[in-house]
Amino acid sequence: MNKPNIKVTILKEDKGYSAHASVKNNFIASEADSFECLITNFIQAVNFTFEKKGISYTKEELKFTYDLTSFFENYKVINAKALSERIGMNQSLLAQYINGIKQPSSSQIKRILLGVQQVGRELAEINFIF
Numbered sequence: 001m002n003k004p005n006i007k008v009t010i011l012k013e014d015k016g017y018s019a020h021a022s023v024k025n026n027f028i029a030s031e032a033d034s035f036e037c038l039i040t041n042f043i044q045a046v047n048f049t050f051e052k053k054g055i056s057y058t059k060e061e062l063k064f065t066y067d068l069t070s071f072f073e074n075y076k077v078i079n080a081k082a083l084s085e086r087i088g089m090n091q092s093l094l095a096q097y098i099n100g101i102k103q104p105s106s107s108q109i110k111r112i113l114l115g116v117q118q119v120g121r122e123l124a125e126i127n128f129i130f
Contacts, residue, residue: 003055006046006062010038012069012100023049035073068112072098078116087115 006028008021013031017038020029023046030045032038039059047056064074072080080098084091089111096102097112104112 010070
C-alpha cells in the first residue's frame with residue numbers, strides 16, 4: 001500500500017484544540033489542551049491507524065489546515081501587528097479574528113492567507129552572508 005497523503009484540519013475549541021482527518025475510510029481525530037500535545041496525540045492516532053500496514057508518519061509528512069487561532073498559536077514567529085500593517089488590516093480586527101471574538105469572512109481569510117504566503121515566499125528567498 002502506498003502511503004496516503006493526510007490532510008489534517010486543526011481547530012481551536014472552547015477548551016483546547018482538535019484535529020481530524022479522513023483517510024481511506026478511516027476517520028482519525030484527537031483533541032488536547034495544548035497545541036503541542038494535540039500534534040503529538042494526532043500523530044500517535046495516525047500511526048496507530050496504519051500500524052498493521054507497516055506505515056508510520058512524522059509531523060512533516062502531514063498537511064495541516066488551520067483556523068486562524070490555531071495557525072497563530074503554531075506560528076508564534078509571525079507578528080500579528082506587523083502582518084496587519086502589511087495587508088492593510090486594522091490590527092484590532094485581526095486580533096479579534098485570531099482570538100475568535102469575531103469570525104472573518106472568506107474574503108478576509110483569503111486576504112490574511114495571501115499576506116502570510118507572501119511573507120513565506122520572501123523568507124524562502126533570503127540568503128545570509130557567510
